[in-house]
Amino acid sequence: MMLLVPADPLRPRRPDEHFAAEADAARAAGLDVAVVDHDALSTADGAASGVARVPQDAGAAVYRGWMLRAGQYTAFAGALAGRGVGLRTSAAQYRQAHELPGWYAALSDVTPPTRWTTGGDRDAFERAATALGPGPAVLRDYTKSMKHYWHEAVYIPDLADLDAAWAVAARFRELRDDEFTGGFVLRRFEEFGPAEVRTWWVGGMCRLVGPHPDTPHDAPPAGLDLSAVEPLVAALRLPFVTVDLALRADGVWRVIELGDGQVSDRPGTVDPEAFVAAVR
The missing domain is CATH 3.30.1490 (Dna Ligase; domain 1)
Known part of the structure; x- marks a missing residue:
């Protein structure tokens, strides 16, 4: 598997500083890493130039980078396919995870x-x-x-x-x-506590529990019970997602957001080596 990360705008052969630690951890774990031009991917017809530095016929890939609109991701996936590279998350799966209407029905029992x-x-x-x-x-x-x-x-x-x-x-x-x-x-509107928990899921299984990026120093509670959420997330059959939860005033954990794991931010307090090992 190859990890794709945004390039540094000023040093386009290097990973963007925000994702450099994950890129280093991925290389240390034996994964190939390539950079993409996020600015080009964000334009109407820039997908081909945005993936120009991705090696040909590299096989399966996972993106870890800045948010893309669903249409931009579709063009990104198409440009990579033209180079013999397949994103593990399809364009349809990305839209389902990235846009609330795609996942709400599956999680309606555990979210507002x-x-x-x-x-x-x-x-x-x-x-x-x-x-x-x-x-x-x-x-x-x-x-x-x-x-x-x-x-x-x-x-x-x-x-x-x-x-x-x-x-x-x-x-x-x-x-x-x-x-x-x-x-x-x-x-x-539901009344929640001050800190959310971000959970990371691969193939429908929770692989990592950590703080939310907005509250990176608030460690999640030990023994977080995900039993009500697990079968619902698994049923979505999405390859790589995050699920953010918060504790409601009555003591019930509620889902605040489901997102595509490729564009969900990793708090700096989550060790990049541990992160790569958990979600690879």
């Missing part, structure tokens, strides 16, 4: 109730708000929230007040700008 729109118009937003029902909610799109703008672009005190709710949605849309993905996602 959710409704979403296709696109960003107000009528669709109000229909989703009405379907979720009155009460507090949090807002995001298919891939991301604006959590640093909590009161103006995330938290909605009561969906029954559609004008106030739309004001939050309009601000969110403004802040996301061209990065707005898919549509609005409304999730029922």
Whole structure:
């Protein structure tokens, strides 16, 4: 298996500093490592040039890098296939893990109730708000929230007040700008503790439990019980994902997010050698 990481923009033959430790750990573990040009992959027609430094006919590969839109990942996978390299995570699997509508139904019993729109118009937003029902909610799109703008672009005190709710949605849309993905996602607000746990899954099995990147020094609790989550994640049949969990005020662990493991950040407090050994 080959590990693909973004190149340093200033030294394009070397891994980006953010992923250099993982690249070094992968080489030490006997894996081949190649760099890709993330800036090129992020453009409409840059996939071929973005993978130009990947060796021909290298076989299976896993990406560890910056987030890509689902369409960009599809072009990335296609360009690699043209060089005889196959990503372990297909384009369809990437979209399923990366965008909330792809995984929500499978995990609906262990995550806050959710409704979403296709696109960003107000009528669709109000229909989703009405379907979720009155009460507090949090807002995001298919891939991301604006959590640093909590009161103006995330938290909605009561969906029954559609004008106030739309004001939050309009601000969110403004802040996301061209990065707005898919549509609005409304999730029922639940009261959680301050720290999340990030778990890493390969082939439907949890391989590593660690802190969330937002709280890298908050170690996860010993003996975290994943029994309610394990069969649900396994049923998705996704090759490499992360599942973020938080402890609700009533003591129940809830899934906050499922994401593609290739573009989920590793906290610096998680040893890169241990990380590579766990998820390889």
